Amino acid sequence: MNRNTLSVEHEESLTQDKPLKQKDIATVCIYGLSLISAGLFLFLPLVNLLSPSPWQRYMGAIHGCASLFAVVVIAYAGHLAFPLLRGNAAILPQMRTLSFWASCLSFMAIVSGNWVYMRYRAPLNGARAWITENTPLVHYLFMEYHEFTVLFTLPLGIACTWSLWKYGDSILDKQNRSVLTATCFALMAMMFFAIGGLVTGLNVARIHSL
Amino acid sequence: MTKSRSAYFSPSSWYVRLGNSLKRFPQGLARGSQKAPETSSAAAAALISAGFASFVMMVNQHFAATFKSYEDLIWNLGAWIPGSRNADPLYGEIGSYTGKETILLVTWLVSWLFLAWLWRDREIKGNTIFFSLFFFLVAATVMNWHPLFPYMPLMPK
Numbered sequence A: 001m002n003r004n005t006l007s008v009e010h011e012e013s014l015t016q017d018k019p020l021k022q023k024d025i026a027t028v029c030i031y032g033l034s035l036i037s038a039g040l041f042l043f044l045p046l047v048n049l050l051s052p053s054p055w056q057r058y059m060g061a062i063h064g065c066a067s068l069f070a071v072v073v074i075a076y077a078g079h080l081a082f083p084l085l086r087g088n089a090a091i092l093p094q095m096r097t098l099s100f101w102a103s104c105l106s107f108m109a110i111v112s113g114n115w116v117y118m119r120y121r122a123p124l125n126g127a128r129a130w131i132t133e134n135t136p137l138v139h140y141l142f143m144e145y146h147e148f149t150v151l152f153t154l155p156l157g158i159a160c161t162w163s164l165w166k167y168g169d170s171i172l173d174k175q176n177r178s179v180l181t182a183t184c185f186a187l188m189a190m191m192f193f194a195i196g197g198l199v200t201g202l203n204v205a206r207i208h209s210l
Numbered sequence B: 001m002t003k004s005r006s007a008y009f010s011p012s013s014w015y016v017r018l019g020n021s022l023k024r025f026p027q028g029l030a031r032g033s034q035k036a037p038e039t040s041s042a043a044a045a046a047l048i049s050a051g052f053a054s055f056v057m058m059v060n061q062h063f064a065a066t067f068k069s070y071e072d073l074i075w076n077l078g079a080w081i082p083g084s085r086n087a088d089p090l091y092g093e094i095g096s097y098t099g100k101e102t103i104l105l106v107t108w109l110v111s112w113l114f115l116a117w118l119w120r121d122r123e124i125k126g127n128t129i130f131f132s133l134f135f136f137l138v139a140a141t142v143m144n145w146h147p148l149f150p151y152m153p154l155m156p157k
Helices: A022-042 A044-050 A054-079 A081-085 A089-120 A127-134 A136-166 A168-172 A174-207 B014-023 B027-031 B041-066 B068-077 B097-118 B126-142
Strands: none
Touching (some): A022 A044, A022 A054, A044 A054, A054 A081, A054 A089, A081 A089, A081 A174, A089 A136, A089 A168, A089 A174, A089 B097, A127 A136, A127 A174, A136 A174, A136 B041, A136 B097, A136 B126, A168 A174, A174 B041, A174 B126, B041 B068, B041 B126, B068 B097
């Protein structure tokens, strides 16, 4: 924390004898806002519970929660690829477990997606029939992109987990530079496909619920 | 000079310790392998096979979209996935998508094993790993864009 801007260190400061200082209030505000922001974002799939469609209320909510959790963890892992690429050894243990849990959540999102896809294709009032009839590009561009690119996240995540575990701390050694670079690239690609899946999935659901 | 009460947020707080322990769970994985490979072949096989499988699945998707008989064939391959076929018109079925997932799974695991065997103890150049992965992922992504491929549908048949 930057002492020059956030802490009040003057002797004559009004906060001198108070239990809380400006720095602490600022810290509480920053922690609080970040937690509230994260909570609001995670609230996103719960709006499915208010859908008039009974399918969307439970299938959509479950797949929405599974995929949003997957995207959050995958995006976190993707962002840590930057310090990892710079050779930050302190985050290596976390990167190994994070890429593993990101892969597990990716699998759960794919499994729930398969389940939801059944209803999407259902002959009786299924979303696919309506979308291809009324706005076909949503299916042929967005939905097909969604269907396939989200699958890429699973092999990429497991390959990253394997490389990060197998090479141990030596992945940061000079002779393993190529392994580190390719692993970080795969982590970023995993994030790209996961976020693309979230955006396309949300847009398809916005056009027609299950 | 008074001391800041930011000690409330010191690293010894229970939630910081909980967070740190969660970050390192499971510990066996967090520690990493004790015997690291001396060449890049292990990582190359894992990463390139992931990209290769994605690319093969998209090639397969183009074949399935073009040839109905091929789509039926791969649908049979994916019949092991629950929901692949379902007569209930209300719940629907996954359809040939299960076959495409199966192609991805089989190609990924078989190519991983094959490349690991082929490249065992060989040093694979960084350019080979990076550009193979890059090519397969870009090609697989671009193949989702139907306007680039005149034979891919943009309107219902």
